Amino acid sequence: MTDDFMGPPWQADWVEAASAYRDALxxxxxxxxxxGMADLVTARNPYVPQDELPEGFFLEPARSSRPKGxxxxxxxxxxGWLRFTFVPRVxxxxIVVEEIFWQ
Structure with a gap:
């Protein structure tokens, strides 16, 4: 095993329903x-982007009791919002986008 941990940019995967909804917007x-996704896939930790998010964006845990969820x-x-999880496999x-909504 090596000490080479893959870093950003991360892969982004969209659940089929979220992808279809996004494409219809x-x-x-x-x-x-x-x-917004560009900032997430290039952040060292997508749950805490080091760079500021674009104006009009903000990031928060879906549940405060699960800060890594x-x-x-x-x-x-x-x-609008999108819900995602980060799967930090070696x-x-x-980043898996599970759900998206815009009004």
Missing amino acids: PEEVRKKIRD PHILSFDRGR EDPQ
Whole structure:
């Protein structure tokens, strides 16, 4: 075993329903989602991005009792959100987007 832990950028995987919902959103909303995801996949720890998130974004745990569990990335000043988990495997670590919503 080596000490080489894979770092960012992480792979991003979308659950099929979340991907279909994202693809049906208007282009300007999809661009906002891409901007937020770009910060997550390049952060050393996606649950605590070192760089500031774009304006209108904020990040919080889905449940305060599970700080390493699913997180919510709110975008478009709270009009939308996506729920994701980070799977920090030694091989192929990834961010899994489980659910998305925008109004």
